[in-house]
Amino acid sequence: MRSFEQAVCRQFRQIDTQFVQFLSQIHIPNMSERVRALESSIKELENTTELDTFQAKEQMIEAEQEIGRANLRMEYYEKLTKVRFGKVIEKMKEKVKKITENLDTLQSRVQILEFEMDGEIQRTEWIDDGHSVEHDQLPPHSANGKEPNGGEGRNEMHVDDCEIMIMDPFLGGITPLEGYDGNPGISFSRWVARFEDMLALSQYTETQKLSRLRILLKGQARAEFEAMEPPADTLAAALNHLKRKFENENTRSIARQAMASCKQAPGERVYEFANRLSDAVRTALAGESEEIIRKRMFEEFLEKLTPELQFEVKAGRPTSYSNAYEIAQHFELLLATKRHNQVSIADSVAELSHKVEALAVHRQPMPNRGVGDKHSCFYCKRNYGDERFNNRNYGDEQRWNRDRNPRDNRYFSNRGRGQREERTRRTPTPYGRENEQNYGAERRPSPGRRVNFGGGRIGAARIASPLFLALIVVLSLFGQNSATNPMASPMICPPDSPSSLWSIPADPICPTWSPTEIPVPMRLSVFRLNTIQxxxxxxxxxxxxxxxxxxxxxxxxxxxxxxxxxxxxxxxxxxxxxxxxxxxxxxxxxxxxxxxxxxxxxxxxxxxxxxxxxxxxxxxxxxxxxxxxxxxxxxxxxxxxxxxxxxxxxxxxxxxxxxxxx
Known part of the structure; x- marks a missing residue:
């Protein structure tokens, strides 16, 4: 066991020494430096990317600025081209138009020449009314240039006679210029100016100009043109001859008289009057300068207007004819509006008076009606008889109701009327005729008056009198106008304002009407638009x-x-x-x-x-x-x-x- 433990300890020591050696071989500071270097390179890369982005944006801004400058230069060059070369371009367009017209003319002439070569052209002569008379086709030439019958005196056809004027306003009677017949009320110089304007539309020879002048001359002017000795060979000579005949002291005197009598007629527009006056003044002052003509037109215009317009125009103190013409047109519009309003008010008042009069006529007692007279109702137009004395409960012998006079009858004058009526009908005594002569005129209304206020019987209380109805209608009309059209500011009523636009008639419009109550005076004010200066x-x-x-x-x-x-x-x-x-x-x-x-x-x-x-x-x-x-x-x-x-x-x-x- 002890040997095993020693062996294990020995192995652990060897592992420990090897681990220490390994740690000693690894350099940790070098690794940290590498990490720092890597981070710095990353930052440099980011900075480089931002710099490139910023430079790209700057380049885009510079490109946009260059594009803006280029657009400005283009606009400037376009304006400069229009200013400098606009007239040149217009001239080029006019030349192109003229060239096109010339080409059309050449094409038409080529067609004419082709027809002439084929022998299909017919000679044309023009008469006074502008229509043509075509002669027979000319015989063809022979091979040697002579006529088939050997004659040599045939008139050859000239190119000018064979030329057809395309869109010629003088041919066919379609000219907008009226002919001149020597009327002294028409200025010959102005007519000649319009004639020369029409000649300028096409290119004519002197012969063609004289023929077109002959077409438009009538009456005395045509006779003077035909009587020229020797005949005129140019248009200028013919016009000078006619000017000496139709522009002399006699024609000027007639033109001055026409100018003096030229006045604005009632209801005539200022525009129409200005045109008439301009023609009259220019005819009377033919040959004078434009400044003198405008000055005379200004003086005549101020004096020949209607009094109403003349006052307003002179109050504006115009300094020239154009200024006076504008002021006259302005006040003409205002006066037309004023007349329209007056006519509208007058029509409404007339309609109201007619209704009130009709109501009063329908309600009047009519004391002069006879027995059995037929009358018609105002509304239904049906005829009816006067049955005031007719008693339908009795026969023909007792129809006058002699014995019935009740005491509770309110009208004292009705008592005994049956006997008086029968006596008057059966026995027309002289006393009755004398009484009618003495008192009939007072009881009957005069034919010239629409209303009779003679003393009559006092009637019972009525529902509504005509005068009261008329007063209510007038007040309702004015109340409606004030409600729909409120005035923006209080109207001025100075002491020098004009009289009222309309007034109630002096004669009453209620025949045989007696007031049942005491009349109450009332003052009504009628307002109108204030147009006073x-x-x-x-x-x-x-x-x-x-x-x-x-x-x-x-x-x-x-x-x-x-x-x-x-x-x-x-x-x-x-x-x-x-x-x-x-x-x-x-x-x-x-x-x-x-x-x-x-x-x-x-x-x-x-x-x-x-x-x-x-x-x-x-x-x-x-x-x-x-x-x-x-x-x-x-x-x-x-x-x-x-x-x-x-x-x-x-x-x-x-x-x-x-x-x-x-």
Whole structure:
């Protein structure tokens, strides 16, 4: 046992020594260094990857920037091409269009020549109405160039006579230009201008131009053209001859009379009147410059408008014909809207009056009806007789009910009416006729009046009188309008407002109606859209700072700069300038009887060279006041003046500052 233990211990010692030797051979510090080196290489690899990614992103951004720059360059080059080469491109398109048209013309002429070679062309002559008469086909030529019968006097066909004008507006009577017959109300110069415009559509020879002029001339103008000796060989000669005949003092006098009588008719549009006036003025002033014609048109336009439009246009103070034309069209639209509203109100009132009158006529007692007269109901239109004295309980002999007069009858005048009615019917005495002559006119309503307020019997209490119904309907109409269309702002009712749009008739519309109660006076107000232009005299104050700078160049050239800027004028200062003629720039002096202004001079002398090479500056302020007119309308935010607009000013404030610091 002891030897076995010793052997085991010996084996354990050997294993221990071997393990120690193995540990001594392994270098642990080298392993840690390798791990650190591996970690550092991993970090370097990560840094390299991030750097590459960052560089790739930078390259992408630079590429996008380059693409943007290229797009900008492309847009710039496109705009530059349009600006520089746009006209060239348009000219090229026009040339291509002309070349295409010329090719079409050449093709048509080639076809004509082919037909001519085949002997199929027919000669065409044109008459006054633009239609053609075709002659028989010309006989063919012989081999030697002569006619078949040997004659040599045949007129040869010219190319111009055989030419067919494609899309010629003068042929076939399709020309949009009306013929000229020598009417002095039509300007011959303007007609000639339109005729020459149509000739410019195609290329014509002088012979073709004269033939087309002959087509459009009528009446006296055609006779003058045919009577020319010698006949005109050019279009210019023919037109000059006709101008001497139809543009003389006689035609100008007639044109001036037509211009004087040219006025806007009631209901005529401004556009139509302006066209008529333009034709009349241009005919009367043929040969004058365009500036003179426009000035005369402006004067005639202001004087020949309807009074309603003339007042509004002149109130706008137009300075040219175009401005006056625009103002007239604007107020024409406003007046049309105003008339439409008035007609609508008048129609509603007329309809209401008709209904009330019909109700009153249907309810009237009609005291003049005779026994047995036939009448018709207003609603059902059926006829019925007057049976007030008919008693159906008795026969024909007792139908007047002589003995029945009950005491509880409320109408005293009905008692004994049967006897009086029978006596009047059977015995028409002179007393009855005299009584009818004396008192009949008072009891019957006059034919000229729709209502009779004569003294009649006092009737019983009615459910609703016509006047009360009319009052309820009128109040309901106005209440509905005020509920559906509430006014945005209170309407102004100045003392100078126009009269009411409609009024209740002076004659009553309720025949033989007697009030059952005491009438109560009532005042009703009728409102309408306020279209009045309010004007007030005002004083405008303004101060201006003027700055002048001068210098002389090195070679003696003179330079001058003048600038102006407005100065703010307080309201108190403007009041002081108006009352005491004192301003920040000095004393105000009356100038030309129009406005008051200071007289601070801006004159600056020129300095000597070389000191004058530097700028010399001087500032001067001047103030002035003048009378003007301030006007506005209902619903307008600001106010207007002939000098400038002040949209931020209120008409009722009394004073304000305009954007121009005045």
């Amino acid at each position: 309010y004007k007030t005299m005002a004083t405008a104050c303004k101060c201006v700072l003027t700055k002048i700078s001068r210098r002389i160049g090195f070679f003696g050239g003179r330079y001058e700069e003048v600038t102006t800027s407005p100065l703010e004028v307080p309201t108190a200062m403007c009041l002081k300038m108006k009352e005491s003629c004192e301003s920040p720039a000095g004393k105000l002096v009356q100038t030309n009887g129009i406005f008051k202004a200071t007289e601070n001079s801006l004159e600056v002398g020129w300095r000597n060279w070389p000191a004058a090479m530097f700028w010399q500056t001087k500032e001067v302020s001047n103030c002035y006041t003048y009378e003007t007119v301030v006007f506005t309308r209902h619903g307008m935010a600001g106010l207007n003046t002939p000098v400038n607009d002040c949209p931020a000013c209120s008409y009722q404030s009394g004073s304000c500052r305009c954007p121009q610091l005045s």
